Amino acid sequence: MNKNLRAAVIAGNWKMNKTRPEAKALVEELKPLVKDADCGVVVCVPFTNLETVLEAAKGSNIKVGAQNCHFEKSGAFTGEVSADMLVEMGVEYVVIGHSERRAYFGETDETVNKRLKQALANGLKPIVCVGETLDERESGLTEDVLKRQLIKGLDGVKGAGDIIIAYEPVWAIGTGKTATPQMANETIGYIRRIAKDLLSEDFSILYGGSMNAANAKDLLAQSEIDGGLIGGASLKPNDFSIICNCD
Numbered sequence: 001m002n003k004n005l006r007a008a009v010i011a012g013n014w015k016m017n018k019t020r021p022e023a024k025a026l027v028e029e030l031k032p033l034v035k036d037a038d039c040g041v042v043v044c045v046p047f048t049n050l051e052t053v054l055e056a057a058k059g060s061n062i063k064v065g066a067q068n069c070h071f072e073k074s075g076a077f078t079g080e081v082s083a084d085m086l087v088e089m090g091v092e093y094v095v096i097g098h099s100e101r102r103a104y105f106g107e108t109d110e111t112v113n114k115r116l117k118q119a120l121a122n123g124l125k126p127i128v129c130v131g132e133t134l135d136e137r138e139s140g141l142t143e144d145v146l147k148r149q150l151i152k153g154l155d156g157v158k159g160a161g162d163i164i165i166a167y168e169p170v171w172a173i174g175t176g177k178t179a180t181p182q183m184a185n186e187t188i189g190y191i192r193r194i195a196k197d198l199l200s201e202d203f204s205i206l207y208g209g210s211m212n213a214a215n216a217k218d219l220l221a222q223s224e225i226d227g228g229l230i231g232g233a234s235l236k237p238n239d240f241s242i243i244c245n246c247d
């Protein structure tokens with residue numbers, strides 16, 4: 001992390017986990033553990049937990065995010081949640097284009113782009129996910145894939161604003177296989193060059209994919225890595241706090 005240049009952020013992505021009582025208990029346990037963290041601390045929780053977590057996090061340094069938002073303002077989109085519904089609740093962040101949404105819910109670079117614009121128009125801070133699959137990496141396509149995701153994902157967006165990018169190699173998510181710190185650093189350096197070319201501004205870029213209490217320090221020591229997007233380890237307050245407290 002280079003905190004002189006860019007904001008450091010550690011964001012938890014709880015994915016589809018935790019009932020409301022469990023969510024409240026997790027945040028209550030986390031609050032004292034991260035209160036002195038020298039980075040932004042965010043938890044991105046299921047829609048059903050947002051109100052509970054916003055209430056539990058009140059008065060603390062923990063910020064709250066959703067894991068998706070729809071690209072239209074309102075209308076006949078059964079099962080969807082709009083950006084302004086999130087803002088009205090007090091939600092600050094939203095994950096956009098997570099690889100699980102791309103893989104299981106038909107998310108494309110085009111829908112990522114539309115959601116991103118809707119999030120920005122409503123003042124949400126988007127965490128935009130990009131990353132290659134194992135096949136793509138092994139076929140030498142990593143840079144092509146990332147470039148395409150960034151060009152299409154950021155198309156028509158004016159200025160970096162509050163956008164955070166998360167580099168999550170799909171093969172490292174939930175597998176226990178982490179990119180080496182050097183590999184993650186190099187790839188994030190590449191993403192930064194492309195994103196800067198596109199929007200003429202710098203971004204905080206997070207690494208995600210099996211980051212945990214044991215490997216976070218090495219990953220976060222890299223100059224290009226501005227923080228983490230943490231899945232499994234964000235469900236364990238102690239482990240998540242160790243990551244948040246890495247300097």
Ligand code: 13P
Pocket residue numbers: 013098168172173174175176208209210211229230231232233
């Ligand atoms: P894991 O940390 O469980 O690998 O998940 C990473 C992720 O997908 C965060 O969005």
